[in-house]
Amino acid sequence: MSLEVSTTLEVLDQVLAWFEQIHHPTIQQKDWLQCQLALAEAFTNAVRHAHRDLPPTTPITLAAALHPGVLELRIWDCGPPFDLTTYLDTNATSLQRHQAGGGRGLAILTKIADRLSYDRTADERNCLVLFKKYQPIGEQEPTGYDPPTEA
Numbered sequence: 001m002s003l004e005v006s007t008t009l010e011v012l013d014q015v016l017a018w019f020e021q022i023h024h025p026t027i028q029q030k031d032w033l034q035c036q037l038a039l040a041e042a043f044t045n046a047v048r049h050a051h052r053d054l055p056p057t058t059p060i061t062l063a064a065a066l067h068p069g070v071l072e073l074r075i076w077d078c079g080p081p082f083d084l085t086t087y088l089d090t091n092a093t094s095l096q097r098h099q100a101g102g103g104r105g106l107a108i109l110t111k112i113a114d115r116l117s118y119d120r121t122a123d124e125r126n127c128l129v130l131f132k133k134y135q136p137i138g139e140q141e142p143t144g145y146d147p148p149t150e151a
Helices: 009-020 029-050 083-091 092-097 104-112
Strands: 002-007 061-065 070-077 114-118 126-133
Touching: 002 009, 009 061, 029 061, 029 070, 029 104, 029 126, 083 104, 083 114, 083 126, 104 126
Parallel strands: none
Antiparallel strands: 002 061, 061 070, 070 126, 114 126
8 A cells, every 4th residue: 555745844744644544453553653663763763753854745656565473664855865875884873872853763673673774775765664564463483574675
């Protein structure tokens, strides 16, 4: 399922309402709240950072999918390229401290995600991909679904 919105924080409620459509009763409350938080942080980062110098009409595209035991989020922005891996490597200490102010969004995303990437796509956009594993309510064994190593 996907959604395209403008570059404004005023649509965050719309984004979260859209995401609610994928909610499944087997997802534990803690895991669902973490996924909502990750979506809100990732969307906010796209608006405030990737699209900082772009007009509000610039689209942000979101997609969400539910796999057995894994929730997948994808957010495409039109900002300049950004090397997430290098940023995380060089700022690991400050991200671990969760300092107030800038940078907390990425710290939250790295804490929630089981797999996180941010790559430039062929159409000159960036795509943030987040996989969050969860233990479905009522299941004793992990489902065995393993997200792809490259998004």
